[in-house]
Amino acid sequence: MTAKEFTLGQLATRLGATLKGDSELLITGLATLQDAGAGQLSFLANAQYRKYLANTQAAAVLLTEADAEGFPGNALIVANPYLAYAELSHAFDRKPQGVVGVHPSALVAADASIDPTASIGAYAVIESGAQIAAGVTISAHCFVGARSVIGEGGWLAPRVTLYHDVRIGRNVVIQSGAVIGGEGFGFANEKGVWQKIAQIGGVLIGDNVEIGANTTVDRGALSDTVLGNGVKLDNQIMIAHNVQVGDNTAMAGCVGISGSTKIGKNCMIAGGVGMVGHIEVCDGVFVTGMTMVTRSITEPGSYSSGTAMQPANEWRKSAARIRQLDDMAKRLQQLEKQLAAVTSNGKASSDA
């Protein structure tokens, strides 16, 4: 693949930006204000980086009108430099495109339906009744189970597993190693022995969803596990059977959501959070990293658990004291009573 390059004028047109400076300047990449060098376009999206603007070596910078005033270099003036950067990032992406058509080594079931504009990679296996829509890329080593459906414009990295009966909307991106539709953890305990419960639901995934590397989304036990439109899941996340995630909710890496929990729309779940099963989290909730969510959340806002990091020798004392807390609380209460008695005695005696 040849390097990606554009003139500053071309990028201005693409963004609908106001160009200040040399429209013929060749831009070959993107970088931060601190790192940018010749040929690189940068952006100022956060006030705390404004200090780097004066000395940046960037060939040009994406700026708001206010920040562009007094900036002597080349600039593309836009309302939101971060969104403009997000958009241009795709122009400079060297991610290889899948070749349209079915690779000769791919195994596609006779009754699977593959749109002619889709790309099916090497050693991919597409099972009976699967449907792959227009513009979809199925990379090498992917497995698409029976009757699974992938909507227009989807992109599966190499080595993604979809079990049977997984239905995916449009423009969904799934990173390598993700497993969608695995059999959830359903067992009935019979005198100490676990009897398996077949997981006969599927998975239903909306449009514009992204699923990270090695993330697992289990199929439903009876009805479907559901990810709404615009849901973004980072790597190494575990979504158990019959979880429902509302539109545009984002989860960072290593989150675990237990079975049948229902999460609202526009939530942000930070890395390492765990949620127990069968609870509900309302719309607009932010849960900070590594929080243990053991009950439903009914009010939007930020929630946390855990303790702050300390040097280990101090932490050992804190941890020991936490185990004494109930005792401490009772002693505190006792002291309050005693002191009240002393004080009233004192008063009584001074009154006397």
Added chain:
Amino acid sequence: MTAKEFTLGQLATRLGATLKGDSELLITGLATLQDAGAGQLSFLANAQYRKYLANTQAAAVLLTEADAEGFPGNALIVANPYLAYAELSHAFDRKPQGVVGVHPSALVAADASIDPTASIGAYAVIESGAQIAAGVTISAHCFVGARSVIGEGGWLAPRVTLYHDVRIGRNVVIQSGAVIGGEGFGFANEKGVWQKIAQIGGVLIGDNVEIGANTTVDRGALSDTVLGNGVKLDNQIMIAHNVQVGDNTAMAGCVGISGSTKIGKNCMIAGGVGMVGHIEVCDGVFVTGMTMVTRSITEPGSYSSGTAMQPANEWRKSAARIRQLDDMAKRLQQLEKQLAAVTSNGKASSDA
């Protein structure tokens, strides 16, 4: 695959249940009392759902004799409706069955032994000396390493890796992305540089074990890592080298067990729990979610750690206070001494 359907009479026979109602009624699926509609069989397994029984649209319901009394609809009367549901779930499972025989694209070493009733899927690779028993399914893209053994009736989802010298019992289910027998984290530190220790043990897995998607079970350093009979591991679990897990112990998602730890039988380890290495946990222990287990457990029972979730602004105060706890405890003790002095002074003076 055609839809699965049975008459209510057929299902009664299968379960040995008492049929109340229309034995010719066609049952095409399973659903909860709230969700069930025409043709669907439901079940009442938990008293808190009894309120849904009166108005369920289910075609028939699995009930205990007591719950069936007064229920006007079709019913299958069984001793344990949840176990009956567990059993019937398999009848309605649309999971595709592997085709018996070796797929033409599978690569099987000349000296590997494959039972003629086993199913070896597309692009599977079976290495030298491996043994695959009767009725085993190895799905597409699986890798079975040298000398590894899979007992009768096992089922490997697409894309499972078994390294060499992994021995697996009967009726073991392994979900997609699981890695069994990877090289554990063994390094000797030589003046700051880590020298690798070859992991020359294997993995020994009992009968009726289930291993979830993207779970990893490392091979032993010297002797084997061991999972007992009936062990159930959910997704994204990490079992380090030389861990031993007792029969019928179940672990929910995202659990991490460090090297050489030994867990007893019939334990339940909830999601996100972490255990340090070289400890022992006795039989019959329940560890709640996200608990940090840093010492051996010698008594059956329930164990926990962590703090309860709070709104973030309140949590910040708690977290700050925890760091002051040792100081608080000392001040509390000081107060007790002072108050005792005051009280005795007071007494003295009032005595005086």
Added chain:
Amino acid sequence: MTAKEFTLGQLATRLGATLKGDSELLITGLATLQDAGAGQLSFLANAQYRKYLANTQAAAVLLTEADAEGFPGNALIVANPYLAYAELSHAFDRKPQGVVGVHPSALVAADASIDPTASIGAYAVIESGAQIAAGVTISAHCFVGARSVIGEGGWLAPRVTLYHDVRIGRNVVIQSGAVIGGEGFGFANEKGVWQKIAQIGGVLIGDNVEIGANTTVDRGALSDTVLGNGVKLDNQIMIAHNVQVGDNTAMAGCVGISGSTKIGKNCMIAGGVGMVGHIEVCDGVFVTGMTMVTRSITEPGSYSSGTAMQPANEWRKSAARIRQLDDMAKRLQQLEKQLAAVTSNGKASSDA
């Protein structure tokens, strides 16, 4: 593969050890002092196992000169028995070696460069412009993306994914299921909807790095994600985009490092630790298991967070009390004031 066996004399030569006993003794394996039997070599590396030395059934033992004194059996005397064991472990490793050359089923792009001494396994896919150096093993089902580079002596287990533009140094080991170069979690929020930011950086990995099973290392957003020389990552670890990890830092399983965090050299990060993004951890830091690292660490030493495990009924009390801590702290302060008043009053009155 035939069993590995060596005479004690051969092993002494290999280690440069002083042999005490029978140089013709045949050694067929390694085991701990407690487990070792006929033909097995053991080692004493930790004083707490010295009690097992007297009764070990080991054919021979790796010992320091001091420990060898008075030991009546066969011994190899070395300066550091643990390092000697680490070295010999490789001699007894039955891990199959890759066959040199490209497997007929592997798909190698015409412009990829494969050293003739490399081994490319079954169904591996090597994309355009990739470079595979001398002595590298790429096992079955691996995917090596466009322009990715693997230095001399590297070993990839079956089913490893490298995306495009991943550059790996010499002698790097990557376990099954690992995903290197996945697209990091980069989204710009536009009125509640997440807009994807293309991840146009790569991954740069030094020499002698080990990456565990199902670990994910995301590519950089703009510049590279970087793992230094000698870094060791266990299983199920999540390294987000633009993280930098210093030389010889080791991380145990299930660690999650958020974006752009920079970790120093010779750190040890225990299992389940989580770090927020955009912080710096200096050289020589040890973080204990499951610690939540929410701020930079500027001093070497040990750091911890979390609470100690308790029986669940006691834990419930502690957890409830933690939520009252701010209130308790204020009441404690109040008591101190009141008691000071009482005491001074008391003094006053006793003075009076």
